[in-house]
Amino acid sequence: MLDISGISYDNIFNRYDIVAEKEVTPEELFEEMAPKEEPWRTITQKLVFLEEVTDEVEEALNEYDPEDVINKGLIPGMDINGELYARGIYYLPQLIIAGDAMGKGIELCEEAMREAGQERKAKGKVLMHVAEGDPHDIGKDIAAAMLKAQGYEVIDMGRDVPVEDVVDAVKKENPDVLTGTALMTTTQTAFPRVAKRLQEEGLDVAFIGAGGAVNQSFVHSFPMGIFADEAADGPSICEAVKEGKTWEEIREEYDEIVPSAA
Amino acid sequence: MLDISGISYDNIFNRYDIVAEKEVTPEELFEEMAPKEEPWRTITQKLVFLEEVTDEVEEALNEYDPEDVINKGLIPGMDINGELYARGIYYLPQLIIAGDAMGKGIELCEEAMREAGQERKAKGKVLMHVAEGDPHDIGKDIAAAMLKAQGYEVIDMGRDVPVEDVVDAVKKENPDVLTGTALMTTTQTAFPRVAKRLQEEGLDVAFIGAGGAVNQSFVHSFPMGIFADEAADGPSICEAVKEGKTWEEIREEYDEIVPSAA
Amino acid sequence: MAKYTEMAYDDAEEMVFGEAKEPVTYGHGPQITAGGGQVFGVTKIAPRPGAEARPEKLKTEFRKITKTILQRAVTLGFPTQEIENEWVHQMGENPVEYAQEPAIAQQAAIAEEFADEYGIATATTHTIPDLRVSEKGLRHGQDRESYYPEKVIGSFEIAAENGADVLKIESSGGMELADYGIQRGDIKAFLFGIGYLGSIDMEWLWSQIVDIAQKNNVIPGGDTNCPAANTAMFIAGGYLDQDIARTFSAITRAICAGRTIVAWEQGATGPDKDCGYEGPIVKAIAGKPTVMEGKDCSVAHADLMGNLAAQVCDGWSNESAEFHEEFSGWSSGTWAEAVGYEVSLMNTAKELGEDKTLRDIYMASDRYRSPESYIIAYDNAYKIGEAMVEEGDSYYRRSKAAAIKAAELIEDAQEQGKLQLSAHEKDTLEKVVTDLRALPEDEDKFVEECLNEYGDLPKFNPKNYGL
Amino acid sequence: MAKYTEMAYDDAEEMVFGEAKEPVTYGHGPQITAGGGQVFGVTKIAPRPGAEARPEKLKTEFRKITKTILQRAVTLGFPTQEIENEWVHQMGENPVEYAQEPAIAQQAAIAEEFADEYGIATATTHTIPDLRVSEKGLRHGQDRESYYPEKVIGSFEIAAENGADVLKIESSGGMELADYGIQRGDIKAFLFGIGYLGSIDMEWLWSQIVDIAQKNNVIPGGDTNCPAANTAMFIAGGYLDQDIARTFSAITRAICAGRTIVAWEQGATGPDKDCGYEGPIVKAIAGKPTVMEGKDCSVAHADLMGNLAAQVCDGWSNESAEFHEEFSGWSSGTWAEAVGYEVSLMNTAKELGEDKTLRDIYMASDRYRSPESYIIAYDNAYKIGEAMVEEGDSYYRRSKAAAIKAAELIEDAQEQGKLQLSAHEKDTLEKVVTDLRALPEDEDKFVEECLNEYGDLPKFNPKNYGL
Numbered sequence A, B: 001m002l003d004i005s006g007i008s009y010d011n012i013f014n015r016y017d018i019v020a021e022k023e024v025t026p027e028e029l030f031e032e033m034a035p036k037e038e039p040w041r042t043i044t045q046k047l048v049f050l051e052e053v054t055d056e057v058e059e060a061l062n063e064y065d066p067e068d069v070i071n072k073g074l075i076p077g078m079d080i081n082g083e084l085y086a087r088g089i090y091y092l093p094q095l096i097i098a099g100d101a102m103g104k105g106i107e108l109c110e111e112a113m114r115e116a117g118q119e120r121k122a123k124g125k126v127l128m129h130v131a132e133g134d135p136h137d138i139g140k141d142i143a144a145a146m147l148k149a150q151g152y153e154v155i156d157m158g159r160d161v162p163v164e165d166v167v168d169a170v171k172k173e174n175p176d177v178l179t180g181t182a183l184m185t186t187t188q189t190a191f192p193r194v195a196k197r198l199q200e201e202g203l204d205v206a207f208i209g210a211g212g213a214v215n216q217s218f219v220h221s222f223p224m225g226i227f228a229d230e231a232a233d234g235p236s237i238c239e240a241v242k243e244g245k246t247w248e249e250i251r252e253e254y255d256e257i258v259p260s261a262a
Numbered sequence C, D: 001m002a003k004y005t006e007m008a009y010d011d012a013e014e015m016v017f018g019e020a021k022e023p024v025t026y027g028h029g030p031q032i033t034a035g036g037g038q039v040f041g042v043t044k045i046a047p048r049p050g051a052e053a054r055p056e057k058l059k060t061e062f063r064k065i066t067k068t069i070l071q072r073a074v075t076l077g078f079p080t081q082e083i084e085n086e087w088v089h090q091m092g093e094n095p096v097e098y099a100q101e102p103a104i105a106q107q108a109a110i111a112e113e114f115a116d117e118y119g120i121a122t123a124t125t126h127t128i129p130d131l132r133v134s135e136k137g138l139r140h141g142q143d144r145e146s147y148y149p150e151k152v153i154g155s156f157e158i159a160a161e162n163g164a165d166v167l168k169i170e171s172s173g174g175m176e177l178a179d180y181g182i183q184r185g186d187i188k189a190f191l192f193g194i195g196y197l198g199s200i201d202m203e204w205l206w207s208q209i210v211d212i213a214q215k216n217n218v219i220p221g222g223d224t225n226c227p228a229a230n231t232a233m234f235i236a237g238g239y240l241d242q243d244i245a246r247t248f249s250a251i252t253r254a255i256c257a258g259r260t261i262v263a264w265e266q267g268a269t270g271p272d273k274d275c276g277y278e279g280p281i282v283k284a285i286a287g288k289p290t291v292m293e294g295k296d297c298s299v300a301h302a303d304l305m306g307n308l309a310a311q312v313c314d315g316w317s318n319e320s321a322e323f324h325e326e327f328s329g330w331s332s333g334t335w336a337e338a339v340g341y342e343v344s345l346m347n348t349a350k351e352l353g354e355d356k357t358l359r360d361i362y363m364a365s366d367r368y369r370s371p372e373s374y375i376i377a378y379d380n381a382y383k384i385g386e387a388m389v390e391e392g393d394s395y396y397r398r399s400k401a402a403a404i405k406a407a408e409l410i411e412d413a414q415e416q417g418k419l420q421l422s423a424h425e426k427d428t429l430e431k432v433v434t435d436l437r438a439l440p441e442d443e444d445k446f447v448e449e450c451l452n453e454y455g456d457l458p459k460f461n462p463k464n465y466g467l
């Protein structure tokens, strides 16, 4: 091997990420953003520091409404995690692990609500699937975790979901947003078929198209399609829907709404 | 410099063209294809061997109809040149030079016809232009030469031709085929505008779109457009039109009709 | 079948592009000899969405793809041109209608035509899609809904019988555990899924592929851990991406080498698949030829070893580009050219006796660009291979050994100040090392632990692996 | 202004990529120093047709192009990223509305942002379209219909005043004669059009560009004979093309060097333009930095010197790709990556003290692939440069000397059996040599002959050149 010891690597590549490394710590952000009152503070703390919250949630449910436990304890915790993620302090695993913990907490709360004959008023309802014929679902799983972390109710249909099943589920669940993921260009052809069938059934819903081979020009070529390049685009698009924007408007204002747009 | 003398170039590149070099000579093909009778044989010979034919044509016009001089003398000569070109014996300059000579001959014949109150019945009429805003015309010039060599009457509008001028010329000349060349993607946008204006005027004509940046998916996206990747595609497309095919049919059978299609 | 317990090379320094210990010959005309002294070019172009709507449409698309690739190769004088086809989904679902004539036979015929007419060495490779889904069942007789295992094997037969020169696949055994592990930074789950379960699945799969290939006198090439290690690499991304630490993805790469090499242990000969960045590791162990991709696969994905990936490659590839028009013609020609010139650069270096120099320039360009690249640098890849063959008789232990070795290499380089790591990369690596060192020595114990820990994951079914 | 009568280098062997005798510094952040010791990357992406429909649309397109290029460069760690913009037609027609804010100022701002935030060296280059048409008039006051000459110069002012770092153009003086000559294999017409008339036009044009640049403290880079020598090269094509012999296009390339260097004689500093394949010739003469393109411009056009073109480049480019989506994201990222990794390879070679080795591998890959490549091999480019500076005081005689020298180099190499020529290539070269040797010694005599012979060509007007 050539003697590589004398190489000045600055002339070859630069570690722009290390140069740009952020300063804030989870502790600092927790102090800054966490609720002051208990039991919310502790629930938040558990989530931010990636621990289980099941015990704390169970206890809180003895005193408080499940809706409050979710909105004042679990969601603020994930908001901080979301901020840590946005700032590149937390990465995906932290979000997913905290999301797992939050998910268990949400389950307990929803169970409590069912027993009380109530229904959870989530931030919104998102119906997710992986295109017919496509077995790749890690992208959907990551996006689902991010949406749940933001307080959305996610109905996950899994992978290789037939077009008609998607249409039936839209009818049944009446989601605020439908998402479809496809890793292969040849399974993405299911999406326009879904859109067509939805139209035929008189349904209209923002339909996020995402995944490896999917691109903007394809997704914006069928009705209702909104392109999401990265999992982190999902929440912003759903937010826009919650604000009352139609899919047509979201396409119009795409560059302003979607974080990954150049 | 490193010592390159020991390189075995077979491992780096192969001269597939030299390996595949053709055998036939212009002389052989002339013998095989040229008319036997005079004065056609001599006129053909002049063209094939890249000499002027003006004298021979003038003389022939004393005895024969101008239409015959064209069809029995000049065109057979260019047919042989076309065959030599197709076989890679003659290159473009040979075609162009012979085409120049043939062109002078055609002029003399057309002059004679005008004097006799006749009009030339060319193989067909092709109206050619370079897109509005585009100054590159070598592509058009080469295509024009090939079409004239095949006996087409070519009306060459030159370069940077405004859209309306093209429309007016189509109205006036009623060509069998319209061609447009554009070297820049941003001047090719003139073509759909030409097509639209033609439609508005109730005109319908095969409109060959060619040139450096133009591609099939663009040209086939507006009415009447037929993509030509290479100058040598022109004659085949015009042939198809002469056979009575519509531009729609030519698009349908594109791969069978157009030589450069893969 | 025996597992590798020895290295094919005595020294990493022996390794270079264009040469393998066990070259493989196939194709048309002068044929391609992978690892036989020169590098060859691989171009892979994906039919446009919609082309698969009907078999005739797909056939037209494949004809255009094939001819435009070969035309560009001939017009520029390239001595070799291999065309690889990653089958689209519909072809795998219905190989008789959508693959047999439209893709396989037609392409072989055109490849033969060009070889005949010009004397260019051509070959066609078919990469069968792994349609199998764990919830339905990964082995014959388990999937009574879609019959995917049967379809996959059936596709290999159809490819082998109808003109394919080389058979490959990007098999996905263990993917359900790998995905779980990648998302949670759980290296144990990844090790279980890919190092262990994936290897078992590779046995099942490749013993059959090798049989089919031998029966039909075609080449069983190899596999790649695209569904798992590449997923980790893609999510880890570059310096602007902050989803997964590249120290984590580096360790997944080391782990997956143990799975990828099972194909060769089952009798496959190489060349293995282009997107298997673990190629240098398995080549160091087995001495079989490997296809790689890097800067010329930028159209399909970015990576942090665009040059380094070429260092010891036998074939060079563009990974995948959609068939569409560019300024110069079709994208097929674009990538045949870019790849072919890189191949020419390597072969020229060989002629000049400077191949190892170029190898080292390639390697040094990206050695420290990312820990992922660092461990694939051929000297490090070799060391990882050594750690693996020492545990060569256990899928689990050799994958773990690879992981630990990779981690040590990264740590050492970082401590010596050569390899820069961000704070997060360091923290992640520490956790990975802690997790790895906590694992049992014994394979059975490891499997038992994992079945306990991960047995309830919805997509995981031990029956898929004969457990 | 004085013409070059001496070579900047004593020996061809001195020449290598990344270094020029007269480096040029420009741009944002750490800035780019062309020829200052490292190679830099240039990415050029064309807005999609339709983007130019409205200024706001174009502005959005340019924002996306610029950001996606820079994002890919940053995420892969490239130290430099120059963005070149070949203005689309509408920008040249209406630079205030379509270029000033949408392209120039916005791109400069984004380039500055990225340099600020990450420390990457960025720069923006603007290549003004030469809208001038000979029938209307090539000089100020002659074109009373479209005012193209005024528009072209005005565009340079707007670019220089609004944030462009470097100014370039692909000027088309003499094109009418060049086209005539290319179509008919008439080297005399080409020599007259490009060697003589084109050089006169370059004087007129570049004296003004240099003024504007100096007034605004930006860099007057250089030109390329794209409209003529590249046209010949593109029509000549590869081994499957049979329109123009590559011996003819090789001679046109040699001739055009004399025209291209006029920019530098008028005070431009380099770097000159990527598609000027004559770069090694003019660099040998003037020692100024040159940008080149080859295997990574396969998206825009094929060429027979995909590696060789890199041999002594200071910047490396992808030439042009349409801004559209690929599998990995936008095409802008694809080509920034491919180009950036090639740049990294060259810079790594420099660090290892192996740059001349890599230079020679590049060169040897394509030296004999085509006579066009052969004469651009740096040792031959140098010899052509020497022949030119010996006749340095006459545009005509130096272009003719270049042509004859190139022809001799090709003939010698063919006779020694090193450079294979087809029968047609040989015949064409013979005719070219015959035509060249029949030309007069005296420039005035040559001009007089040409005015007689070509004066009637419809598009040729001597007034355009002050004749």
Ligand SMILES: [Zn+2]
Binding pocket: C170, C224, C226, C230, C275
């Ligand atoms: Zn893959």
Ligand SMILES: [Zn+2]
Binding pocket: D170, D224, D226, D230, D275
């Ligand atoms: Zn150019």
Ligand SMILES: [Zn+2]
Binding pocket: C324, C325, C326, C331, D324, D325, D326, D331
């Ligand atoms: Zn593309």
